[in-house]
Amino acid sequence: MTASSFLMFLARRCAVAIPLLLIISFGVFVLVHIAPGDPVRSLLGTRAADPATIAAIRARYHLDDPLPVQYGKWLSQVIQGDLGVSIQGNRAVTRTIRDRLGVTVFLTLMSSVLVLGPGIVLGAVAAYCHGRRLDRALVMLGVFGISSPAFVTGIFLLYVFGVLLRWFPIFGSGEGFFDRAWHLTLPSLALAISVMAIVIKITRAAMIEELGQDYVTFAKSRGLSPRRILFAYVLRNSLIPLVTAAGIIVVGIVAGAIYVEVTFSLPGLGALTVEAIQKRDIPTIQGIVLLFSTFVVLVNLVVDVLYALIDPRIRFGRVRP
Numbered sequence: 001m002t003a004s005s006f007l008m009f010l011a012r013r014c015a016v017a018i019p020l021l022l023i024i025s026f027g028v029f030v031l032v033h034i035a036p037g038d039p040v041r042s043l044l045g046t047r048a049a050d051p052a053t054i055a056a057i058r059a060r061y062h063l064d065d066p067l068p069v070q071y072g073k074w075l076s077q078v079i080q081g082d083l084g085v086s087i088q089g090n091r092a093v094t095r096t097i098r099d100r101l102g103v104t105v106f107l108t109l110m111s112s113v114l115v116l117g118p119g120i121v122l123g124a125v126a127a128y129c130h131g132r133r134l135d136r137a138l139v140m141l142g143v144f145g146i147s148s149p150a151f152v153t154g155i156f157l158l159y160v161f162g163v164l165l166r167w168f169p170i171f172g173s174g175e176g177f178f179d180r181a182w183h184l185t186l187p188s189l190a191l192a193i194s195v196m197a198i199v200i201k202i203t204r205a206a207m208i209e210e211l212g213q214d215y216v217t218f219a220k221s222r223g224l225s226p227r228r229i230l231f232a233y234v235l236r237n238s239l240i241p242l243v244t245a246a247g248i249i250v251v252g253i254v255a256g257a258i259y260v261e262v263t264f265s266l267p268g269l270g271a272l273t274v275e276a277i278q279k280r281d282i283p284t285i286q287g288i289v290l291l292f293s294t295f296v297v298l299v300n301l302v303v304d305v306l307y308a309l310i311d312p313r314i315r316f317g318r319v320r321p
Contacts, residue, residue, distance in 0.1 A: 013304065017297045021290070022075075028289045029071050032282050061087060061282075074286060083290070084283035088276075093287040096272065103173045103268035104257055107184050107191070111253045114192035115199055116246055120235075122196075123203025128230055130208055138204075142197035151259040154190035158264065161186060173266050187264045191256050195249050202245045206238035213237075247303040251296050 040057050058064050062073055077084055083093035126138040162170035174183035210216070211234055219229045258270035265271075269288060276284040 010301075013301050017301070021293050021297065024293045025075075025286060025290055026071055029074070029282075029286060030067065032280070032285055033067055033070075035280065061085075074283070078290065083287035086276075086284045087281045088279045088284070093283050096284060097269065097287055097291060100267055100269050100272045103180075103184075103266055104254075104261070104270060106173075106180055107187055107257055107260070107266070107268060108250070108253055110181065110184055110188035111191035111195075111257075112250050114188055115196045115249055115253065119196045119199030120203050120242065123200040124207055124230060124235055126200065126204040127207035127211065127234075128226070130204075130211075135204075138200060142200045145193045145197035146195075146201075148194055149259070150190050150194040150256045151263045153193050154187060154260050154263040157186045157190055171265055173268075184266075187260045187266060190260050190263070191253050194256065195252055199242075199245055199249060202241055203238065206241045207234050210234045210237050243303055243306045247299050250299055254292065254295065 040054055040063065062070050065073070074084060081094070083097070085091065086093050086096055089096070122138055122141075126135045129135045158170055161167045168186050169183050172183055174180035207230070211230075216229060216234065219233060220226075257268065258273055260266070261268040261270035262274055269291075272284065273288050275281070276288065
């Protein structure tokens with residue numbers, strides 16, 4: 001892998017990613033504008049306002065301009081690092097997102113660690129015990145986890161461990177690293193349980209397939225222990241589907257954080273998204289969508305790079321024999 005090939009690969013991906021982000025942002029921009037309701041009326045609520053006040057508000061947020069003109073003005077601000085001003089609260093969207101971002105990032109990281117760590121280990125154990133009771137028990141556990149939405153699991157965990165047993169706090173996001181980790185334990189578990197089953201299933205299937213390969217038989221004939229064969233050879237060769245699953249899971253966790261944050265009343269980006277949609281806060285919705293879209297593109301880019309690092313035969317779009 002040379003530096004020039006790596007840079008060419010990144011350039012090609014960026015050339016695809018940038019138009020994709022533009023299409024997504026414009027699509028959301030159009031959908032928000034054609035949705036029923038008036039953002040000005042949502043801002044004013046039940047208060048009566050004279051036509052001059054309404055006209056001033058619409059002029060400030062360029063709501064009377066044609067849709068392409070509105071999008072062009074917003075895009076020119078984004079290029080300069082300005083996501084606009086929120087209709088609700090009259091605050092800079094960048095500042096609002098920055099204030100809420102910490103909770104969502106912490107929740108996502110905790111859930112990702114809980115999913116990928118135990119999920120890969122349990123999947124490897126299930127493959128090693130293929131056909132035994134432990135394997136069947138883990139498969140049943142996976143079916144239970146994937147059948148339970150994150151918000152349902154969250155309500156159950158909140159009631160049992162927060163209300164009945166009082167082991168964990170039932171509201172708030174905490175201050176400082178350890179206090180925040182304590183407050184976000186139940187939300188992270190709610191997110192992790194609902195998606196860990198996917199990791200277990202993919203890990204188990206990939207490793208069972210690898211266990212039937214000829215190199216495993218050769219390793220056994222050399223007298224290597226089953227544990228070493230499993231973790232030193234089979235698991236490594238199963239990493240490519242696991243990396244693919246990791247990218248999908250992390251994106252799914254971020255999407256699921258919206259429901260969990262609402263369930264646990266957490267002041268994160270998920271709750272902010274729901275509030276912005278309910279109030280038709282167009283600048284805030286656009287800023288959040290742009291952030292999430294950029295995150296998804298970056299995750300897919302990292303997954304592609306990891307392909308080449310895990311399998312030396314892969315060289316950015318071609319496989320060497």
